[in-house]
Amino acid sequence: MALSFQFGSIAPTDEVWSVSQLTSAAKRLVEGEFMPVWIRGEVVGCKAWSSGHWYFGLRDRSSQVRCCMWNRYAQSAGEPPKDGTEVFLLGKPGIYEAKGEFQFNVTRMIPTAAIGAAQRELERVKEALQRDGLLDHARKRPMPVMACTVAVVTSTAGAALRDVITVVGKRWPCCRLVVVDARVQGDGAVGALVRALLLVNRIPDVEICILGRGGGGREDLAAFNSEAVCRALAAVRVPTISAVGHETDISLTDLVADLRAPTPSAAAEMAVADRREVLRQLDDLAARLAGGLAGRTRLAAERLARTADRLHGAVEVVLERERNRTGRLAAQLDALSPLRILDRGYAVPVGPDGRVLKRRGEFAPGAPFRLRVADGDVAARVESP
Template structure:
């Protein structure tokens, strides 16, 4: 027996599959809407490892799922944060997997002043500041006469030629090393970081210039990238940054040791004027000459002075010692005191050491005093008969010596 009780009517036609319905909706939606701008607030933002972005745009009443493919997302200078108000331009479709209405975003702009550029710049600046990289105390002085200067820039741009021209004119005594990098567009950031690291591997490098000529904000953008700024900050040698024109200041320039308004100005800061150095060398040469002749004159005077003093001092001391000895001898004879006999021995030791003591300062300078075996100072040629043994008192002791036979 069969149960023929039917509460529902069976479909009169073959039912569509889910896929068919969603696919039909997708075709209709895609045809019905040309690319359009949508204004809304970012929520549920997610970056996938593939580089695609998924998020929801919402207003107080509704929300719209959005996807931004990697190739489009990477052109946005900053990752949007929750709640950011944006303008999104893209095409509507229906995502087949979830059957959801979806905006495929091609272009994303922040509604705030300066857009994503301002947001990215502020984030990068804050991160660099947090790590102390914007601290003026970090700035290193440039070498005065660099022998090897690296230049990180585009091999095709005018920057390299400008720098070659200026350095060649001012200071040819150097070597300029070009380290090529794309300076704008896709891959510029990676290229600049790689070139900065490569240049730093050159052990002879003493100074690094990084720069490019003028351009739009987008053209200069790589130089506002946190990675490029950090690569400049990490340079082993001092850096000069010159990006765009006078009015453009990029993060790279804030981090560099010196900022130049233009590449030519960077070259001028990098090397001195040859003519200035020629003058300086002449001045040093003159200074050297006059200092040494003054020094020689002084030395001569000192020798004269010292020899006079030496003679005088020794004579005076010997005379004084002799006088004391005579006095004591006389008293000794008079009293025949046994204690005086002992003092006589002290006194003769004193006499000998007094002798040795006074010229010590003079001996320090390289003079020597010749004495005979009784300690008398030998002053004249006549004091040195050939074969005579004597002692030379020098600053740190005595040397036995003998007079050679004279020719």
């Protein structure tokens, strides 16, 4: 079959790589991206070359990868493994540039048979938890901001509980600690821890659960690597903190819990708020609130003052208008007043009873009356009808 190649499809500005450039770039990308990692699988076709290097494949149920173990590392690994040997390998992914092949560069090899039954059980449990998503970071729950009821699953005879009580008492005295006693090592520890964690789910108002114990040897911490305890911890209905051993001790419960604390004291610090920090935040909030209220009050006072000025001006305008109107009405009333008629020379007769005499018949001979003129009254008498 003939293949046609259109050179016109390559632009003059396009960069054309050589195969060496491509494999070199891929090598830099792959080897620069990964840190040393442990992998597990079965050895296939291991060949020890005269140079001392080992070349072999490593497979699991669905995949296989080419591996290379250089002479300086192979010397400390002992005899080359046989086909089907299950091993743990420590190394980094890389690219063999000469052939452009992906491979795993091994620096350490440990047969799983040398690990021991306890380690194999630990790996089995971890794989099962990983498969069920219990180690997934996406399922981690946030801690409550100000928890008031905290359950502590530990031994009442251990120092871990005293550390938790001391830290909580200093940081958040109003917090209520619910201690669920459980054996944390030795025979019966796994069952006791599972029962204690199940009991936490039946305690009302619990907001956080701390699972912890003090430091100890690998055997002392074995219960916190059991599958039953890990699954019981994952089933707790509230956010959980695992604080097992010292800072350098890592257990499977640390991986399952929502939060891992290096020590029980650190777990207590993570679980409750610090009253001093809360008081500081309240002071800051009060200062901001006071400043905001002062600003709003000042703004309201300024608006009120402007409103008062406008209201005063409007009242003055209304009063002036009413004064002018009242003056006009007073002038009109004054013009119609009888006293103004008296100013023109007229007089008004008024009887002794103060009644104005309007008709001739009201003037009886000899009867006294008064004449009201413009500037006062004048006494008068009827001489004749």
